Amino acid sequence: MNSSHKTRTVFFVSDGTGITAEMLGHSLLTQFDGINFHQVTLPFINTPEKIRDCVEKINKVASAGNGKPIVMTTLVNSEARHLIHKANAFSLDFFDAFLKPLEAELGVKSTHTIGRSHSAVDQKGYGHRIDAVNFALAHDDGVTDRELAKAEVILVGVSRSGKTPTSLYLALQFGIRAANYPLIPEDLDRMKMPKPLVPFRDKLYGLTITPERLSEIRNERRPGSKYAELSNCRYEVAQAELLMRREGVKWLNSTTKSIEEIATTIMQEVKLERRTY
């Protein structure tokens, strides 16, 4: 069905949250230029009624004549999979392709249990995540020096260099206790790390950013301020990088990186192990 429509509807269908299907599906779709994908997620498709509704939705798009819909599924229940793949669409199932070969390799049958991956069944891993989120919030932006010893990593950098979203992502995605601590003008003028961080030098990881981007971001928050001025941003970034270099603190430039890329790089460089999946 070599139909090169400019817009194609893609359904991510799952008997769980659909997050896995969305993520792999989106990765695959980014490999195709020139097509506009209209992406629809249908989660928790786990009853005959929901399956029927889902097939109807897909078929409705099919009969609209704007290109065959694409259906990407992570369906554990093989009957549901069978029914949904009967819809008038181009279908790919992300589990089916791999479960059979894995069963053969492992010498074990798969359990076909729905909703295992993003469920709270792993209570220990789940507790780690919630603790890590609370820790990140309690230690955001240097709000307290208490219990910094419990941090697995302490992010440092000038204001608006990306520390907060990164600490939160490390907590939510990997269950890592990440504090973050700002390098403020006083620290940069005297070229010294904030005192509370001195005992934890081996846990520090720096984020830096280009002065141009920093100035843009700061101008959104405080338009026309000295804080946001390009010359001030240039000074702060240069001093912060010099300070981190002197103190032997590793860092990365967050300017063109996504939160995922920043967090993954930190996991690797600080040799952290994820505590949750």
Next chain:
Amino acid sequence: MNSSHKTRTVFFVSDGTGITAEMLGHSLLTQFDGINFHQVTLPFINTPEKIRDCVEKINKVASAGNGKPIVMTTLVNSEARHLIHKANAFSLDFFDAFLKPLEAELGVKSTHTIGRSHSAVDQKGYGHRIDAVNFALAHDDGVTDRELAKAEVILVGVSRSGKTPTSLYLALQFGIRAANYPLIPEDLDRMKMPKPLVPFRDKLYGLTITPERLSEIRNERRPGSKYAELSNCRYEVAQAELLMRREGVKWLNSTTKSIEEIATTIMQEVKLERRTY
């Protein structure tokens, strides 16, 4: 190779962050009981040296004799894929299986561009995420009533019912601006929604929790307090549910649900559309 070792090492190998490989891989592995999987992520495998190191690591595990390693890859570069799949392991590539059929269906060749999915190239989507995280933090726990009109959803519930991690996840994963606002004892005694929420009733979504679990969580924070007492938790939860019912606020019980499940359910019930992938 039907070798049923009790522990198997699984490598997630990617030329990007490896997050997609981890997520699908983990979903697949949760379908197999009785095997302990030692999971190792090797991200950013994008140079000949890194590929060589990676193959060495895999082969080292293979020669240790504790079962053949399992390698799950999301490698865009087909040469890298070819080299890594020559390692002594049972290998599955999550892109290869689907890109060819998608190319045929779409009538377009895939671009083989590395790191598209978790990169910051989609600047607009990326801005949404950062804005949403800032919004969630600024509107955590009812800290301000300002700009509540800009919220796409306002989570309500008693203290420690799961509102904060959920708002942050909605922001980071879906780019949704989620505020959260506590129902405090005063609200519950007078059986009225907090006044600042009244104009936004159609944006409210409730989280509830079993009194037993709530008491456990609160006891971790304030052991032996009235706040944590089971009888008090029973009162607060019963009043909160009654209040939400009266006010026509939809809610879910977060007790046995993961953050992903809670967030996905809210997306669906409030009919929110994700602003980022």
